[in-house]
Amino acid sequence: MEKEIIDKLMNALINFKNHQIKNCINTPNMTHNQMLTMYILHDLEENNKVSLLKLRKNMRLAPSTITPIITSLEKDGLILRKIDESDRRNIFLTLTKKGREHTKYIHDKMQKELSEYIEYMGEDTIYSLIDNINKTIIFFEERKKKE
Numbered sequence: 001m002e003k004e005i006i007d008k009l010m011n012a013l014i015n016f017k018n019h020q021i022k023n024c025i026n027t028p029n030m031t032h033n034q035m036l037t038m039y040i041l042h043d044l045e046e047n048n049k050v051s052l053l054k055l056r057k058n059m060r061l062a063p064s065t066i067t068p069i070i071t072s073l074e075k076d077g078l079i080l081r082k083i084d085e086s087d088r089r090n091i092f093l094t095l096t097k098k099g100r101e102h103t104k105y106i107h108d109k110m111q112k113e114l115s116e117y118i119e120y121m122g123e124d125t126i127y128s129l130i131d132n133i134n135k136t137i138i139f140f141e142e143r144k145k146k147e
Contacts, residue, residue: 033061033069035106038078041095042103049082049092078102 040058044050056066070093073079078099084090095103118126 031069033059033065034073037066037069037073038095038099038103039106039110041079041093042100042107045095049094052081052091052093055093073099 037055037059040055041050044054044058052066052070056063059066061069070079070081074081077096080094080096082092082094084092121129
């Protein structure tokens with residue numbers, strides 16, 4: 001019994017990962033992490049800027065992982081990277097006009113997809129899913145603390 005449910009859970013998690021939100025939104029030439037970075041930048045933006053440290057903490061990514069993402073988004077003209085004049089260790093990111101338009105597209109598309117998903121699954125099921133995801137996060141965070 002236990003092996004069967006473990007196998008089913010593992011397959012469900014793998015299948016879920018393979019069907020990331022990126023597959024629903026279809027943003028050509030943009031990775032899942034790039035899309036997520038743009039979305040989080042938009043949500044965190046205060047005074048038209050976000051510190052790289054704050055973004056990195058929200059995404060829970062190492063500097064070696066986030067730097068290439070930022071570099072590619074900057075190269076594509078979606079964000080600007082600025083060094084803080086008063087403390088050169090601080091780097092701030094801002095969305096460009098093109099970046100804001102692209103983020104709006106991502107946001108609107110996500111809203112549509114998730115609305116359709118909620119309608120398909122039903123609100124009670126979605127609230128249960130949210131509750132179970134949060135419980136799962138808590139479970140693994142507590143396990144990590146014990147190790």
